[in-house]
Amino acid sequence: MNDHQGDALAGLKVLDLSWVVAGPLIGRTLADFGAQVVRVESSVRVETARLMQPFHGGVQDKEGSALFGNCNAGKLGLTLDLKSAEGQQVVRDLVAWADVVVESFSPGQLARWGLDYDTLRADKPDLVMLSTSIAGQDGPWSTLAGFGNVGSSLSGFQHLTGYADRLPMGTFGPYTDYVGPRLALVTLLAALEHRRRTGEGAYIDVAQVEAGIFFLSPQVAHFGYDGTVAERHGNRDEQLAPHGVFPCRSEDGADRFVAVAVRDVAEWRALARAMSRPDLADRADLETAEGRRAAADELETAVADWTAGRRAEDVERVLQGAGVPAHLAVTSDDYPADAQLAHRHHLVELPHPRHGTTWVEGPRYQLSGTPGRPRAAAPALGQHNHEVLSRILGYDADRIAVLTEGETLR
Template sequence: MTTDALSGLKVLDLSWVVAGPLIGRTLADFGAQVVRVESSVRVETARLMQPFHGGVQDKEGSALFGNCNAGKLGLTLDLKSAEGQQVVRDLVAWADVVVESFSPGQLAKWGLDYDTLAATKPDLVMLSTSIAGQHGPWSTLAGFGNVGSSLSGFQYLTGYEDRLPMGTFGPYTDYVGPRLALVTLLAALEHRRRTGEGAYIDVAQVEAGIFFLAPQVAHFGYDGTIAARHGNRDAELAPHGVFACRPEDGNDRFVAIAVRDTGEWRALARAMSRPDLAERDDLATAEGRRAAQDELEGAVAGWAAGQVASDVERLLQDVGVPAHLAVTSDDYPADEQLAHRGHLVELPHPRHGTTYVEGPRYALSETPGRPRAAAPALGQHNEQVLTEILGYDADRIAVLTEGGILR
């Protein structure tokens, strides 16, 4: 029988929205037992974000929340109360890892910060994720991933040079940060395995975003060049862009095309029935094609406008030109490659019958991960966590319930 890669790992998840929960979600996929603590009074933002089952807003129906929290146990708790804070301390004593995304300084006010917790549990591995980090002049800045993507530079760089910045879709650094955080967290666990020492990891989403712009930062350091918006154009390749095709069922359709060398350029020109462009000497080099980008993009756009996007994709791929239709949410579930890799996973859901979440991003040969269960409903596992994990008796649980702590 295959053992899960993270079997036996115990995680307390005090994070919310996307950046923190995605870390715990990945750990759960590979066998960790993850207890998620949240409030049923101040409802977690992701529970109120679309899309929803049946298109109706419901704090138990968000697909975003479901995707970020599949496989976790759910405990509702009033963290502002002394009793609730004690439950958290008991969970910390049980856990190997704590992940949190409160505003920097908030846990210290409750006596739940790393220094305080590590005083009695020196092998604790704790990870905090925030917009700008736990210390410094910007540490108190509140916001979501759209703020992180703005501060890291992505908002400024996304769009066309003659228009206002468009920005990336959604909270970009909420999705970049967890990937870097996860690797660091696993390294800390390996360090603990070897030395018995715990660790504190301070993840700044802004810095995670900047890491992905390292070439632009290095270029500025080298000669002062400030990166700018160029639409869908590339600094080296031409033509390189996203082109409108024939509308389908009243919806706009687009195809992305990238030409890497002269052979691909000539193949594209011939596919467009433009042998005149294929044979022009001034277009035989990338430099020449970049100089004629307006002309070439106009030619590609004019040709693509009368074509079906999937036909353009297939035609160009067949002649060796990188091309792919711009996938919509309707295309996504039927994507053959994603289906082959089991990217979308159907899970039973206590309220909706079934739900879908994304599968693990990593395909491990010997210890494959998988989402174990749908995300928890509010308070779904209160009794299980308190009795089976913490060993509370019925009287203690009754006191917590009657005192409004388990909400």
Template sequence: MAGLKVLDLAWVVAGPLVGRTLADFGATVVRVESSRRVETARVMGPFPNGDHDVQQSGLFETCNAGKLGLSLDLSKAAARQVVRDLAQWADVVVESFTPGQMAKWNLSYDQLRDVNPALVMVSTSLSGQDGPHAHYSGYGNHGAALSGFQHIVGEQGGPLVGPYGPYTDFIAPRFGLAALLAALDHRRCTGKGCHLDISQIEAGVQFLAPQVAAHSVTGAVQAAMGNRDAAMAPHGVFRAAGDDQWIAIAVENDAQWRTFAELIGGAALAADHRFATVEARHGHVEALEQIVETWTKDKNVEWLEESLCLRAIPAHRVQSIYGLGADPQMRGREHLIRIDHPLSGTTMIEAAPFRMSRTPARYAVCAPPYGRDNDHVLAEILGYGKDRLEALAEADALI
């Protein structure tokens, strides 16, 4: 991505993660925000030592590491002119405002294309740029509800819990990045830019393709089923010895079941006709799960994981977010990266979600505190002179 120039106008997670990945692999990414309207990711933490500071949010850091930071108040006409100049400089613009907001500022794709015909613009939003609900604004948990995930996550017959956090915020940027790379390849071949419209809801629905297909054939509507699985049994999370210790187990087929049954109940359980086939196990799933948890509940979770994996039965202890950082696999992969930070000394970010052997990701700089790179972007990238900089300051646009 070296040589690629990106203007990042995105908020929170879904848009910023696109720019973050481009920055990891060498693109120059200029992030625009204002301290007058604090970015949501800045207030969500986690924060060093639990002390709330919008300049040190862990979520903001991991979504925006590697970017240059420019503070602009886009309610000011002078600030919006800076954005136009940056759009003329850029190869890519990423934005995640409510659909229609960019047009209100005279910064729509059609208007920016007038100054840069080769521009590729990525607009990511909850529902897409058009349609009757385009102006509905919300977060990834709303995207999970609207795409169907909230309806299928929870205990069977119980309240719906939904997937943890803003689920579609983390799905949409993966689709957006792939579409952007295709658009850049198209531009390389044709010289033409384009506008990419990424809907979080529609991206989320892609991960429910089996349920959508099943409904189209049978009319069945997927309901919440806890940790159970339509093709495997037992399949769930079971209590282990100790405080809040759990083991996730998935028995994929009848051969695995016989091995598992011999381990937890001996020959008698392995021969029990109630559990001989996956269909039979589904028919007696509550009794099955009780047998499994009776066996797991007084055993050490590390022993359970090792014993089951040695027998080729998929199993892993349930990690807390704190245990994740100590996991030997995650440490071995260097998934959590420490980089210098001007306020806290160091900060921690997640590594790129994939590795490339010839062009590895680089993590050169932390996410920008407010205005960190104003002078560099305005004077060196855009070539503004002293008079222009003074005019921006007088217009109160740089904040």
């Protein structure tokens, strides 16, 4: 885990005070590309992600969550009682060591502990600190508690997901937990570049709601232009047609589907011919996207009738071969064997202290000169307490013993 020489972020030191998904994914990416990341948590108030499925062997175990493992691979793990004065002093010492602090406590909590940015930068003016929360650190919604599903609702995703004649279905899972870190990471790297040039630190306040709204920029811009409120319309697209997810033949009783998207008249004709429907391929009213959208019900029925008698894999192969964007709707069983993910070595097997081995996702970015990689499984609770305190902070054995006996390291 210490072999970071030549990595894109070699030498970067990060204190990770975040939890669940939105914050830890930022530190995870930094660790993949060579940063040394110290992850602080508590064994008393156990981090929520440690209690979330899926689990190794299907049995809930705070050391066996695949979600926690994926978000925290490559980090050093330190357990601290942050409510204690001694634990807060350890954090201050880690801040003095670190270049970056990432945190996701409820807005105002760090200030109550004297660990907020304004307090910390008094002793470390070049500190770069990033806070991530649902609605930001100030304003009337700042104290709103919740996870990414709440952020998804406030951003507008929940309203837009589903069919026009039914209630909203909502996106699966805490959607903005995965949108926010992407924008946050770019901003954080920009702050580090600014510090390199000027010596100045920065404070970054990431609101999941704002990150989600940015992701819906076209819909927001449309409303600003003429007052149009975006509505849900199932799997249809405002521009492309046909565009949807269609049922395929099931061989084991499980529902199977294939997604198809037609972008222009050439792809439409290729799809129609693949379905042996020259009558559709040659129709003048279907040569434009507008015409195909007007006939959406008819075209979707034709595509569904054709896919229903075929295996999803066969539909995918035939349509891709004809130049039509198509892919089977991947299930959890399909995912590990996906040829594209295998080609890019996206799933990585790592030694695990409790379960022998575990699997995590690889980096989301491929860099040619400095490729990233997960270097170790996520830490067990307190796994690196001694290493962090002695090697990184230089505490002697007596001081570590006092912290241990006083139950600060828990």
